Amino acid sequence: MARPNPRLDEMMAQFDNMTGLGRDPASVRQRIEMMERILEGVMMVPGTRFRFGLDALLGVIPVVGDLISAAMGAWIVWEARNLGMSRWQLIRMSANVGIDTAIGAIPLVGDAFDLVFRSNSRNLRIIRKHLDRHHPHTVTIEG
Numbered sequence: 330m331a332r333p334n335p336r337l338d339e340m341m342a343q344f345d346n347m348t349g350l351g352r353d354p355a356s357v358r359q360r361i362e363m364m365e366r367i368l369e370g371v372m373m374v375p376g377t378r379f380r381f382g383l384d385a386l387l388g389v390i391p392v393v394g395d396l397i398s399a400a401m402g403a404w405i406v407w408e409a410r411n412l413g414m415s416r417w418q419l420i421r422m423s424a425n426v427g428i429d430t431a432i433g434a435i436p437l438v439g440d441a442f443d444l445v446f447r448s449n450s451r452n453l454r455i456i457r458k459h460l461d462r463h464h465p466h467t468v469t470i471e472g
Contacts, residue, residue: 352411354412354460354463354464354466354467355464355466355467357408357411357412358456358457358460358464358467360408361405361408361409361453361456362453364401364404364405364449365405365449365450365452365453366382367382367383368382368383368384368398368401368402368449369381369382369384369447369449369450370382370450371383381444383398383401384398384401384402384429384433384443384447384448384449385440385443385444388433388439388440388443389440391436392434395430395433395434395439396430398429398430398433398443399426399429399430401449402425402426402429402430402448402449402452403423403426405422405426405449405452405453405456406419406422406423406426406452408456409422409452409455409456409459412456412459412460412464413463414455414456414459418455418459421455422451422452422455422456425448425449425451425452426448426452428446428448429442429443429446429448432446
């Protein structure tokens with residue numbers, strides 16, 4: 330049986346923290362912010378400042394696209410749960426994802442709704458508020 334190697338464990342923990350794969354609040358924040366950017370603002374309408382993301386694009390695909398988008402939003406809520414956020418905050422975040430999914434599933438109306446109701450951005454604000462209060466060392470300067 331192999332003996333535990335504390336040096337290897339330390340190196341793996343450092344790698345996880347460098348790549349944002351760790352379980353510490355700063356790594357979780359990085360992952361959530363990256364996912365929110367992908368879902369809500371990775372592309373821009375040419376000639377405007379209006380941004381949209383994968384959430385709006387997936388909404389165009391009937392049923393499957395909305396389910397994929399909901400799963401990605403649920404992942405953000407799961408990460409928030411792992412941060413120890415309150416039950417009330419998790420309920421609010423789940424409601425945001427639920428509303429986005431339910432109305433987003435309506436043809437045409439849902440596609441327009443996905444462009445204006447950014448559930449993942451709302452959830453990121455809730456998470457940032459929690460992290461800023463309970464884990465102030467995770468604050469990042471936005472540029």
